[in-house]
Amino acid sequence: NFFENNPLHLYGMAYHEALSQDWRNLPELDNGLAYLFLKQDYHTRYLAEGYRFGGVLRLFNHLRLKGEYVYQNEDTLTIHHHNNISVNPAMSRVDPGRNTGYRFSATLALGNDGMSLPGALQLDLLYETYATSMGGSWDFDRIYLSGQYIGTIGGAIQYRNRIAVASLRDDQEGIQTHPNHYEYTLGGIGTLRGISYKSLQGQRMFLMNQELGAGFDNDLWFFGFIDVGMADHIISGGSLKDQLTDFNRDQWVSTIGLGIETGSTREFGIRFDIAKDMSTSKAPWISYFRLSRAF
Structure with a gap:
């Protein structure tokens, strides 16, 4: 039977809760540590209520497909933010309204746990579309693509790589028909x-x-890393390919850093990083401490 080997799960729910719209969410414990030590709340939360229903299909233990319908009212959840939380106050503001539409995602996981060759490869796709024609307050689409790889040679040398691109498109070009908190942020x-x-x-x-x-006996790892990224406005008149591939390298921000980590990808571990901006002269070193280790 197909569904015995490839389970399909159907679900539906109604909810009234605090949610986070950040495209890259940290575990709550990591976020709590960041707030405790750095006074940085990485989860921009907002009040959401509504309902959703959909299904999740797992194929051949490697591919996960998910689709859902969303009817969600959103409003600002008032939380005290320290002055150093955000350079731009708009980043912690939630535009009240209703999002009604569909979300589709696919995740393909290949390889092992990354602690030996050939390594672990994961590819992710997320597409969201919301429209006033379905009863919502906004008209926009979002697409997010990412790939990440972890491979280890001889239990001693490990390479990690992640590349992600994303785009948000308003229904009418030149007219903002999306809430600000659905834009992408880096830093x-x-x-x-x-x-x-x-x-x-x-x-x-x-x-x-x-x-x-x-690494040393899979118990202690020392890393050097390079991060490169940018966030930009939509390209006027550009195709979807342009939005996802045509980035001005003159606007790239590059950083370097060092990290120390305990354990292997199979185990619970901690990670400490220091990094600095190479695009700005005399930029300070910034430190990070977390319990998860995936970038």
Whole structure:
């Protein structure tokens, strides 16, 4: 039977809760540590209520497909933010309204756990479309693509790479028909390390993280890394391919850093990083501490 080997899960829910719209969400424990030590709340939360229903299909233990219908009212969740939380106050503002539409995602996972060759490869696709014609307040589409790889040679040398691109398109070009908190932001742990928290924001985003590390008995790892990224406005008249590939390299922000990490990808571990912006002269070193280790 096809569905015995490839399970299909159907679901539906009604909810009234606090959600986070950040494209890259950290685990709550990591986010709590960042707030405790750095006073940086990486989860821009908002109040959401509504309902959704959909299905998840797993194929051959490697491919996960998900589709859902969303009817969601959103409003600002008032939280005190320290002055150093965000360079731009608009980044912590939620535009109230209703999002009604569809979300589709696909995740392909190949290889092993990354602690030996050939390594672990994961590809992700997320597409969202919302429209006033379905009863919502906004008309926009979002697409996010990413790929990440982890490979280890001899249990001692490890390479990690992640590349992500994303675009948000309004229904009418030149007229903003999307809420600000659905735009993409870069800066800080989990994104572009070495620059101020969420200091880059735009409708398009490019991010690349590369790490090379040396390990000792899978218990202690030392990494050097390079991050490159940018956030920009949409290209006027550009195709979807243009929005996802045509990035002005003169606007790229590049950072370098060092990290120390415990354990292997199979185990619970901690990670400490320091990084600095190479695009700005005399930029300070910024430190990060977290319990998860995927960039």
